[in-house]
Amino acid sequence: MTSNNLLASFASVNPVFAMLHLKGEGTAAKLEIAKREIEILWAGGVDAVIVENYYGSVDEVVLVCDYLRSSAPEVVFGINVLNDDWRAFELANEYGARFLQLDSVAGHLELAEDAEFAARLAEERAASDAFVLGGVRFKYQPVLSGRSLEEDLLLGAARADAIVVTGEGTGKVTPLSKTNEFRRIVGADYPLVVGAGVTVENCAEQLEEANAVIVGSYLKDTYQDTGDVDEAHVREFVGAIRALSAPGNSDASVRSGASVASGASA
Numbered sequence: 001m002t003s004n005n006l007l008a009s010f011a012s013v014n015p016v017f018a019m020l021h022l023k024g025e026g027t028a029a030k031l032e033i034a035k036r037e038i039e040i041l042w043a044g045g046v047d048a049v050i051v052e053n054y055y056g057s058v059d060e061v062v063l064v065c066d067y068l069r070s071s072a073p074e075v076v077f078g079i080n081v082l083n084d085d086w087r088a089f090e091l092a093n094e095y096g097a098r099f100l101q102l103d104s105v106a107g108h109l110e111l112a113e114d115a116e117f118a119a120r121l122a123e124e125r126a127a128s129d130a131f132v133l134g135g136v137r138f139k140y141q142p143v144l145s146g147r148s149l150e151e152d153l154l155l156g157a158a159r160a161d162a163i164v165v166t167g168e169g170t171g172k173v174t175p176l177s178k179t180n181e182f183r184r185i186v187g188a189d190y191p192l193v194v195g196a197g198v199t200v201e202n203c204a205e206q207l208e209e210a211n212a213v214i215v216g217s218y219l220k221d222t223y224q225d226t227g228d229v230d231e232a233h234v235r236e237f238v239g240a241i242r243a244l245s246a247p248g249n250s251d252a253s254v255r256s257g258a259s260v261a262s263g264a265s266a
Contacts, residue, residue, distance in 0.1 A: 006131040006161040007191050007211055009098065010076075013245035014207055015047035016238055017078065017133075017193070019216030020064065021225060022056025027063070030056050034064045037229040041219070042075050044234030045242070050101060050214065052080040054225070058087060065095040078133070086120065092130040101214075104141040105134030105159040107152035114145060121159055133193055133214075134160030137178075139168060153185045162191035162212070170217060170225055173197035176205060183209040200240040207244060 007015070018041045024030035034051075041049050051064045058081055068077055080101040081088035092100040102121075109117055125132060135141065136156040137149065145152055156163055165182050167174040174197050182192055192210040199218050207213065219234050220227030 006099065006133075009131070010047050010212075012047050012242070014241050015212040016045070016241050017048045017050055017212065017214045018046040018219060018234070019054070019214065020049045020051050021054040021216060022052065022060050022064065023226070023228075024055070027057075027060055030060050031063050031067065033228075035067060038064075038068070038072060038075060040229050040231050041234055042072070044231060045238040046234065047212075048076040048078055048098060050078040050080055051097075052101075053082050058084065061091065065091060065097075069095050078130075086124065089124040089128055089130070093128050097130050099131035099133055099161070101133040101135075101164065102160070103135045103138045105132070106136050106156035107143050107145045107147065107149075108138075108141045110144045111146065118155075118159065125159075131161040132159070133162045133164050135164045135166070135195070136182075138164065139166040139170065139172075139196060149181070150185050153182060157186050157190055162193050164193045164195040164214065165210070166194075166196040170196060173199075173202065174206065176208075179206070179209050200236055203237075203240050204244060207241070213241065 020034055020037060022030050022034055024033045038049055051061050053061050061079065061081060068075055076098050078099040078101055079088050079092050079097045081091065082103065085102050088100045088102065091097070105121065134156050136153050137143065153163065163182060163186060165174055165179050174194050179192065179194060186192065191212065193212045193214055194206050194210045195214040198206045198213045198215055215237060217223055217225045218237060219229050221230040221233070
């Protein structure tokens with residue numbers, strides 16, 4: 001898929017993608033917690049939830065996707081199957097996910113493996129209607145390509161519909177210098193997503209050069225990934241993001257990175 005526009009598929013200037021970590025003791029509990037968290041997140045105004053096997057299994061991702069399709073069709077969602085990119089494509093296609101997240105699309109493999117990966121990724125994208133959010137120099141991912149950041153990032157931009165930029169770990173603030181460097185390399189119109197460490201307090205500066213945000217820990221009652229999604233935190237966070245592009249905010253066009261209409265896709 002090369003012609004669709006990720007940003008234009010959302011009404012918000014700065015879409016908020018909320019992580020669904022699938023916590024809980026046992027499959028039944030995880031599914032019930034996921035249902036409750038989906039309800040809170042969607043009622044709180046997020047643009048999409050990302051179903052991820054962070055604490056759960058791939059089978060539990062499937063159960064949540066079944067629930068979303070059968071009982072909550074209004075909820076926009078994405079999928080991230082950790083350590084199995086091709087399964088993520090399979091599930092995204094089967095369940096009609098708006099997008100899927102791949103933790104790394106360039107830089108994490110040695111050159112011979114990278115060539116195979118790039119060919120398979122191109123095949124999967126061509127056969128899918130789902131957008132791809134791809135990481136480059138992503139948290140916890142190795143750097144094995146031997147290429148420069150600029151080379152890997154431009155390859156990554158060609159392999160995905162948006163690039164996700166993070167700092168060193170889950171919940172840790174993404175360095176502004178890193179996001180600024182990514183923006184310089186990919187250009188003004190390519191979608192960038194800040195994938196970690198965005199808060200109510202720092203969202204304005206975090207989105208000065210980015211277009212969207214992935215958030216998980218900050219929406220929990222403890223502000224940690226081990227916590228429970230908290231309704232007040234969700235509403236406060238979404239409200240802060242929406243305020244950045246509210247009428248009368250003179251910085252809105254800057255903080256949205258590039259305009260929704262001009263967001264490029266690979």
